[in-house]
Amino acid sequence: xxxxxxxxxxxxxxxxTNLRSKVRELTPREAKKFDPxxxxxxxxxxxxxxxxxxxxxxxxxLNQAWxxxxxxxxxxETIAPxxxxxxxxxxQALTLGFPLVGQVAASFxxxxxxxxxxxxxxxxxxxxxxxxxxxxxxxxxxxxxxxxGVALLETLESVTDEFLKQFPPEPDDA
Numbered sequence: 001x002x003x004x005x006x007x008x009x010x011x012x013x014x015x016x017t018n019l020r021s022k023v024r025e026l027t028p029r030e031a032k033k034f035d036p037x038x039x040x041x042x043x044x045x046x047x048x049x050x051x052x053x054x055x056x057x058x059x060x061x062l063n064q065a066w067x068x069x070x071x072x073x074x075x076x077e078t079i080a081p082x083x084x085x086x087x088x089x090x091x092q093a094l095t096l097g098f099p100l101v102g103q104v105a106a107s108f109x110x111x112x113x114x115x116x117x118x119x120x121x122x123x124x125x126x127x128x129x130x131x132x133x134x135x136x137x138x139x140x141x142x143x144x145x146x147x148x149g150v151a152l153l154e155t156l157e158s159v160t161d162e163f164l165k166q167f168p169p170e171p172d173d174a
Contacts, residue, residue, distance in 0.1 A: 054092070054096055055089075055092070055093070055096045055097075055098050055101070055137050056137060056138075058085070058088055058089045058092060058096075058137075059089070059133060059134050059137045059138075061085045061088070062082070062085040062086060062089060062130055062133060062134070063130065063134060064081075064085075065078075065081040065082040065084070065085045066082060066126075066127070066130045069082065069123070069126070069127075070123070070127075073119070073123070074118040074119060074121050074123060074126065075118050075119070076118055078118070079112060079118040079121070082112070082126070082130075083109065083112045083113075086105045086108045086109050086112070086129070086133070087105070087109050089101060089102065089105040089133060090102050090105035090106045090108075090109055093105060097142055098136070098137065098141075098142050098143075099142065099143050099144075100136060100141055100142060100143050100144065100146060100149045100150065100153060101133055101136045101137055101141065101142070101149075103153055104129065104132050104133055104136065104152070104153050104156060105129075105133060107129070107153070107156055107157050107160055108126075108129040108130075108133070108156075110160070111125070111126075111129070111160045111163075111164065112126075114164050114167060115164075115167060116167060120167075122163065125159060125160070125163065128156060128159075129156060132152050132153075132156060135152075136149050136152070
């Protein structure tokens with residue numbers, strides 16, 4: 001039987017936060033004219049010139065996570081930072097304007113999550129994912145308009161699906 005929150009002793013710590021000290025209150029006249037959606041769109045527009053650099057930084061993190069893998073192999077210790085980097089890319093890619101890269105990262109995460117243990121993950125396939133993400137970001141393969149990126153995604157997903165057939169899902173313990 002799974003433990004619930006009621007079964008455990010715990011304490012919730014709430015740090016003091018005075019958000020009023022962090023923002024300026026609008027005057028009634030300013031509040032009347034304020035459009036939060038328009039303000040958010042303007043902020044994203046100002047930041048969008050940095051999106052490519054942010055995605056490059058995420059790719060650097062992924063490559064750094066990969067650096068130890070060829071020497072040490074795929075282990076619990078090497079796969080955790082690799083998964084985290086791919087997961088971050090998956091989560092941020094759409095916002096940063098790289099939805100196709102996000103799909104590749106999502107497929108990589110699915111692969112890592114589905115294999116029963118890191119040593120069952122083919123090193124060559126993991127490397128192809130890392131290299132595909134890096135190359136797609138560097139080449140600006142952002143969306144479905146990039147036929148090479150789409151073909152790469154489809155190939156990786158196909159190879160991954162075929163590989164994962166050997167690990168059938170475990171039946172639910174219902």
